[in-house]
Amino acid sequence: xxxxxxxxxxxLAATAAEAGSAMPTAGSTSQPVGHYEFCQRYPSxxxxxxxxxxxxxxxxxxxxxxxxxxxxxxxxxxxxxxxMHGVPELWSYPTDQGxxxxxxxxxxxxxxxxxxxxxxxxxxxVKQRNGDGHAVLTIRTDQGDxxxxxxxxxxxxxxxxxxxxxxxxxxxxxxxxxxxxxxxDLLVGSVR
Numbered sequence: 002x003x004x005x006x007x008x009x010x011x012x013l014a015a016t017a018a019e020a021g022s023a024m025p026t027a028g029s030t031s032q033p034v035g036h037y038e039f040c041q042r043y044p045s046x047x048x049x050x051x052x053x054x055x056x057x058x059x060x061x062x063x064x065x066x067x068x069x070x071x072x073x074x075x076x077x078x079x080x081x082x083x084x085m086h087g088v089p090e091l092w093s094y095p096t097d098q099g100x101x102x103x104x105x106x107x108x109x110x111x112x113x114x115x116x117x118x119x120x121x122x123x124x125x126x127v128k129q130r131n132g133d134g135h136a137v138l139t140i141r142t143d144q145g146d147x148x149x150x151x152x153x154x155x156x157x158x159x160x161x162x163x164x165x166x167x168x169x170x171x172x173x174x175x176x177x178x179x180x181x182x183x184x185x186d187l188l189v190g191s192v193r
């Protein structure tokens with residue numbers, strides 16, 4: 002246990018040296034259908050946030066983030082909503098199996114139980130390199146925005162992931178979504 006804490010602290014120090022950036026967001030956008038239906042079933046999970054938080058990334062918090070990310074990734078068996086529920090899309094809290102949104106909901110709830118404010122834990126929709134949609138959890142910290150992903154046991158700065166970021170929950174209201182301005186892959190050219 003002590004060696005795991007030391008490793009987490011060293012990893013935090015290395016990460017802090019390469020501190021990430023805050024994800025640039027723009028105006029409101031559409032709420033994913035699966036999240037809308039989730040909000041109908043769990044209205045208390047989709048309310049305005051009284052405080053818009055950016056959490057201080059301490060060694061203890063980093064250890065907890067990495068622990069929860071890894072525990073979910075190895076403890077939840079990946080299955081599609083079609084396989085589990087017979088429908089194409091159903092966002093739900095997983096027990097032992099789930100798809101990407103279910104992992105996100107599990108991690109979000111677990112970190113809230115550890116005292117992280119809901120407004121710092123945002124469901125985020127991305128596009129994978131192969132064009133498929135995917136969901137990850139973004140945690141907003143004073144050292145940038147970090148991603149917890151069921152496809153990667155590492156917790157990475159959002160701008161160090163292979164994804165194109167599309168939209169995420171608003172930090173002001175868990176039932177609202179904002180566009181992400183992800184310009185990292187744009188090529189800049191000039192004509193003479």
